[in-house]
Amino acid sequence: MTLGWAIVSVGRHADRRMAPAIRQAQDADLVAVYSRDRARAEEFARRHGARVAYDSLDDLLRDSRVDVVYIASPNHLHAPYAEMAATAEKHVLCEKPMALTVEDAVKMVQACRRHGVRLGVAFHLRHHPGHQEARRIVQGGALGTVALATAMWGVGQRGVVFPGPRTGREEWWDHPEMAGAGAMAAYGVHCVDLLRFLLREEVIEVAAVTDAHGSERPLEYLGVMALRFQGGTLGSAFCSRRIPDPRNDCHLYGSQGRLSVLDTLSMTLQGILEVTSRILTTSQTYQPPDDVGMYRRMVEAFERVVQHEEEPDASGVDGLRAVQVMVAYGESARTGRAVRIEPVEA
Ligand SMILES: NC(=O)c1ccc[n+]([C@@H]2O[C@H](COP(=O)([O-])OP(=O)(O)OC[C@H]3O[C@@H](n4cnc5c(N)ncnc54)[C@H](OP(=O)(O)O)[C@@H]3O)[C@@H](O)[C@H]2O)c1
16 A cells, blocks of 8 residues: 655755655655745655645645655654644654653654554664664674673764854754754764664663853764663763764674674665674675665655554654653753663653
């Protein structure tokens, strides 16, 4: 069965990755797009082959051809837009971070459950085949007990220490009340979710330092966090907008061996999986680089979830856990203290 998709907010990510991914995915039909500006919605719809353009979210949600709403709006709008979509009985695939507060994330999970719709979060790294293989290897025990797990996702421009403020439709990224965090909201939550995905363990404590600096630089360009997982693994994650030559890798060090995914924390499906352990030594390269691959796989996975009434990967609860870590990271960076994360039911 083909599902009708709608894109809510037609910014850079929707344009470069997700609209092409929906177009390329099997059994997905890009029905509708929403922008605050009608001309922009129409132009986007024409370019990506959507059937209809809306400048009213209410009108889009009344369109019976729409089954799934993909929310790619500024971060502070994820929660209200997801609740509107759920009330209209549309399934929701929401961008990360799922919400700015734990309370909003809980409400999103509850609203989708109440209205009988699925809530997924666009942690596309879960759809990299190397990460999926790494998760199987960890679960199979080839690394023994994992003691240390590290992940890094940084970007930057050569010669630029602090990129200047953004303008126009991207300005929201520089406002704490809209973005929620700086490098953490953009990249760090992906690191945290990838570590949770690989280890199948929850983060129970966070200690963070960042380069945020009062009102002059309220959002961080570089964040470093130490993580304690509930199974005893210790971790670290680095997220940045000021590292032009990053090693965007993840490493797991266990009692029986080591696993690395190299250059896979990216929007492009690429990189290498390497395992060196007592019972398994393997290396796998993912090429050629595919700019849309992980996103197409994510769309197709969400379609299966809707059609077979399965739990999404990542689910709303995974989104909630990442929000808890993001909020704890902010508190730790502000107070200079490690922050415990208590279980929250949704
Ligand atoms: N998973 C990933 O790999 C990935 C990668 C990049 C981004 N993302 C996520 O995707 C979302 C969008 O990111 P982006 O980089 O595409 O953003 P963007 O290009 O900066 O903007 C998104 C769109 O939101 C609308 N918008 C901007 N300011 C607004 C405001 N104040 N109120 C209401 N609407 C506003 C604008 O669309 P209109 O003016 O047309 O309405 C804008 O084009 C974010 O949540 C981000 O975290 C995920």
